[in-house]
Amino acid sequence: xxxxxxxxKASTPIKRNLLAQLCRLGSxxxxxxxxxxxxxxxxxxxxxxxxxxxCPGLHDNPDAMTWVKKIMDYNxxxxxxxxxxxxxxxxxxxxxxxxxxxxxxxxxxxxxxEMVQAYFLMTDDILDNSLTRRGEPCWFLLPExxxxxxxxxxxxxxxxxxxxxxxxxxHKNYLNMVQLVxxxxxxxxxxxxxxxxTSNSKGYKLYTPERYSxxxxxxxxxxxxxxxxxxxxMASNIPARTHSKAxxxxxxxxxxxxxxDDFMDVFTAKHVIxxxxxxxxxxKCSWLAVQALQRANAKQKDTFTTCxxxxxxxxxxxxxxxxxxxxxxxxxxxxxxxLHKNIVxxxxxxxxxxxxxxxxxxxxxxxxxxxxxxxxxxx
Numbered sequence: 001x002x003x004x005x006x007x008x009k010a011s012t013p014i015k016r017n018l019l020a021q022l023c024r025l026g027s028x029x030x031x032x033x034x035x036x037x038x039x040x041x042x043x044x045x046x047x048x049x050x051x052x053x054x055c056p057g058l059h060d061n062p063d064a065m066t067w068v069k070k071i072m073d074y075n076x077x078x079x080x081x082x083x084x085x086x087x088x089x090x091x092x093x094x095x096x097x098x099x100x101x102x103x104x105x106x107x108x109x110x111x112x113x114e115m116v117q118a119y120f121l122m123t124d125d126i127l128d129n130s131l132t133r134r135g136e137p138c139w140f141l142l143p144e145x146x147x148x149x150x151x152x153x154x155x156x157x158x159x160x161x162x163x164x165x166x167x168x169x170x171h172k173n174y175l176n177m178v179q180l181v182x183x184x185x186x187x188x189x190x191x192x193x194x195x196x197x198t199s200n201s202k203g204y205k206l207y208t209p210e211r212y213s214x215x216x217x218x219x220x221x222x223x224x225x226x227x228x229x230x231x232x233x234m235a236s237n238i239p240a241r242t243h244s245k246a247x248x249x250x251x252x253x254x255x256x257x258x259x260x261d262d263f264m265d266v267f268t269a270k271h272v273i274x275x276x277x278x279x280x281x282x283x284k285c286s287w288l289a290v291q292a293l294q295r296a297n298a299k300q301k302d303t304f305t306t307c308x309x310x311x312x313x314x315x316x317x318x319x320x321x322x323x324x325x326x327x328x329x330x331x332x333x334x335x336x337x338x339l340h341k342n343i344v345x346x347x348x349x350x351x352x353x354x355x356x357x358x359x360x361x362x363x364x365x366x367x368x369x370x371x372x373x374x375x376x377x378x379x
Contacts, residue, residue: 037085037092044107045076051166052159068159071139071152075118076111078134083117083228084110086362090232093358102235108167109177109231115160116181116223120188122153127196128282157185173234180230184223191219198285204293204305212290213255220261221254229362242352249346249359256339257366262286263332266320280316283309287332288323295326340367 049069052058058065087110095102124130125138126149132138140149164181168174194215198206229250230243265277266288279286292304303322307315323329340363347359 037088038081041081041085041088041107041110044104045111047104048108048111048163052162054166055159055162067152068155071156072115072118072159074136074142075122075139075156076114078136079114079117081110081114082365083224084114086110086225086228086365087113087232087235089361089365090229090358091235093354093361094233094238095236105167105171106232106235108163109235110228112160112164112181113223113228113231115156115163116184116188116227119153119156119160119185120192120223122149122156124192126150127192128278130278171235173237176234177231180227180234184227187218187222188220191215191217191222195219195285199283199309207285207290207293209290209294212285212287215285216255216258217251220258221251224257225250225253225362229358242350242355245346245350245352246355249343249350252339252343252346253359253362253366256336256343259287259332259339260336262288263329266323267329280308280319281311288328291328291331292323292326295328295331296322300326 049072052068053065058068084107088106091102091106092098121133122139125133126140130138131141139145139152140147145152160181161178164174164178168177171177194211198211198215226247229246233242233246262279262284265279265286268277278284279289289304289308293301296304300322303318307318307322310316343363344360347356347363350356350359
């Protein structure tokens with residue numbers, strides 16, 4: 001169906017109607033595709049671990065290999081693996097010359113993306129002094145880990161590059177892949193800095209839509225969407241002329257994703273999202289905080305500045321009440337719908353075979369996952 005759709009001129013009413021129908025009907029098929037992709041994705045993990053035994057530093061130090069396995073098994077388990085599966089989905093949608101060797105390489109690339117994700121979750125938990133991650137104690141809180149977790153983050157990155165070299169060194173885009181991973185690590189770290197600098201600033205002058213957008217772009221969008229999508233594109237040898245438009249859509253998807261994450265941090269139960277919501281206590285420059293400051297009157301701003309950033313649960317609840325007083329759940333739903341529409345419009349205007357179908361597929365998977373998360377919230 002997507003191949004037929006991609007053959008129709010982007011601006012025609014026929015194509016717009018087909019896209020609308022596919023977006024409405026895609027829920028069941030996208031769920032089925034995701035489950036199938038997840039099964040094949042998980043299947044290569046044992047082989048990756050086995051390949052690490054050949055790494056000299058680990059081969060010569062069995063105790064270190066045992067520790068690496070523990071780091072990876074603990075920090076890569078759980079979660080939706082959406083970034084890793086996204087890499088496979090991109091390759092599957094775009095590649096015209098699939099074979100078993102390339103499929104294995106792409107699945108490994110997906111695990112490399114998941115390792116980037118695990119690295120940032122580990123460091124983020126340490127910086128935020130979080131308690132849980134995916135329903136389990138954070139890695140650094142384990143008695144046998146402690147401050148050693150800082151070094152473990154470095155080990156994880158080193159292992160990532162070792163895996164990338166083992167499986168991808170012969171590919172013509174290998175250096176581009178390495179550069180993309182480096183870019184994602186740098187940009188996300190810059191985003192982390194912007195986030196913490198804003199949260200620790202005096203007053204709330206930095207809590208603006210522009211600042212928030214910049215934080216999201218660097219902290220979330222590059223490694224959550226651009227990294228997996230572009231790795232899949234590179235594995236498929238997609239020409240560089242498509243990169244600019246693809247990046248634009250990836251950044252838009254990242255904004256939507258982070259906005260949803262900010263909303264769920266406050267309005268979705270801990271047992272549903274697998275972590276304790278701490279944005280209010282940590283004075284985060286979140287979508288909700290920025291919107292509240294944009295809409296609040298003088299009295300409401302006083303309430304915000306008094307209660308925001310406080311660990312006192314009464315103050316946390318007062319901020320949640322303020323968000324509701326300002327109708328932010330309704331504002332969120334409207335902006336979410338507008339962003340969704342804009343991404344669909346950008347995707348269908350992408351005049352390159354299979355790209356519109358790919359981005360609509362990724363959008364549907366994200367929408368399905370977020371909708372199910374909210375529907376299971378009983379708070």
